[in-house]
Amino acid sequence: MTDETGPAGDTTGEGELLVLDDLKVHFPIKRGLLLDRTVGHVYAVDGVSLRVGRGETYGLVGESGCGKTTLGRALLRLVEPTGGTITFDDTDLSSLKGEALRTMRKRMQMVFQDPLSSLDPRQSVESLLVEGMRAHGLDTDPEKTRKRLTELLSAVGLPLNSLRKYPHEFSGGQRQRIGIARALALEPDLIVADEPVSALDVSVQAQVINLLEELQQEFGLTYVVIAHDLAVVRHISDRIGVMYLGALVEESDADSLYDEPLHPYTKALLSAIPVPDPVVEDSREQILLTGDLPSPSDPPSGCRFHTRCPWRQETLCDTDRPELRDMGGGRRVACHYAEDILAGRLAPRTQSPVSPAPA
Numbered sequence: 001m002t003d004e005t006g007p008a009g010d011t012t013g014e015g016e017l018l019v020l021d022d023l024k025v026h027f028p029i030k031r032g033l034l035l036d037r038t039v040g041h042v043y044a045v046d047g048v049s050l051r052v053g054r055g056e057t058y059g060l061v062g063e064s065g066c067g068k069t070t071l072g073r074a075l076l077r078l079v080e081p082t083g084g085t086i087t088f089d090d091t092d093l094s095s096l097k098g099e100a101l102r103t104m105r106k107r108m109q110m111v112f113q114d115p116l117s118s119l120d121p122r123q124s125v126e127s128l129l130v131e132g133m134r135a136h137g138l139d140t141d142p143e144k145t146r147k148r149l150t151e152l153l154s155a156v157g158l159p160l161n162s163l164r165k166y167p168h169e170f171s172g173g174q175r176q177r178i179g180i181a182r183a184l185a186l187e188p189d190l191i192v193a194d195e196p197v198s199a200l201d202v203s204v205q206a207q208v209i210n211l212l213e214e215l216q217q218e219f220g221l222t223y224v225v226i227a228h229d230l231a232v233v234r235h236i237s238d239r240i241g242v243m244y245l246g247a248l249v250e251e252s253d254a255d256s257l258y259d260e261p262l263h264p265y266t267k268a269l270l271s272a273i274p275v276p277d278p279v280v281e282d283s284r285e286q287i288l289l290t291g292d293l294p295s296p297s298d299p300p301s302g303c304r305f306h307t308r309c310p311w312r313q314e315t316l317c318d319t320d321r322p323e324l325r326d327m328g329g330g331r332r333v334a335c336h337y338a339e340d341i342l343a344g345r346l347a348p349r350t351q352s353p354v355s356p357a358p359a
């Protein structure tokens with residue numbers, strides 16, 4: 001973890017590798033048989049700005065449907081952004097096309113959520129690992145290629161005879177290791193890991209997380225880790241961004257976020273984490289959110305969380321969308337009343353009891 005952070009939480013000691021500025025990804029909603037009319041948009045990512053320093057692990061959390069995966073794919077240009085800029089190592093990715101974009105992608109790789117569906121079942125492990133190297137002209141010397149494959153398998157903890165096997169012959173944890181090895185094959189600077197351990201058993205999750213940390217120390221990697229498991233994100237991340245309905249609502253270093261969350265949505269997420277102590281679990285405050293997640297095609301006006309927020313105020317929450325503003329210490333929050341909630345000047349609304357259903 002870095003020792004010094006700038007006003008927006010960016011790393012000042014080692015410089016910034018990735019900068020997103022007002023990134024937007026809007027998917028059109030089409031209707032009509034003969035005339036394909038656009039009748040609306042799905043605002044999957046709507047104005048995200050963040051900075052990731054070299055050698056840093058940035059965690060993205062939020063409930064399903066908040067836009068985490070779309071953001072991860074957009075920063076690699078796997079999904080075309082609607083607006084905003086993506087700057088990678090002082091190069092504007094938003095304007096790159098063709099060969100220039102393909103060359104830059106060599107330095108940016110992705111580990112997908114489902115290790116089985118992301119690996120071609122008809123290709124051996126050797127073919128899967130060599131495919132990316134061949135696409136970028138890195139397999140011209142068979143001896144060096146073989147040596148590189150051996151190094152990759154050793155780095156992810158797989159035996160050498162794995163090269164002749166196919167994905168269905170491995171367990172879930174081993175398939176995820178193959179996905180990590182494939183991402184490392186081109187010696188990238190940035191790896192976007194989309195839910196890298198969500199499909200694995202708890203014991204295997206720990207192995208994969210420890211592997212990611214070891215590889216980061218060995219190769220100087222920068223991670224963007226997308227997850228909904230808050231315990232996993234806390235363990236591996238230096239800084240964490242909390243997303244809700246396509247936008248960042250809070251950003252902080254891991255320890256500060258978990259010790260003292262500022263945004264009501266972050267408070268609700270953390271209150272849902274079970275504590276392995278019956279006394280603490282029974283005495284701590286649990287925040288239950290009312291209502292369902294609004295549709296990203298028709299987000300609420302003002303603060304997008306105000307329809308479910310226990311601290312909602314009618315003066316600003318319903319009408320003005322809060323900006324992600326600096327709170328000091330590298331922390332940012334998008335809430336009009338963050339200081340009042342933190343100081344206890346605002347109390348949450350009491351939840352009305354739910355009437356039992358008739359027999």
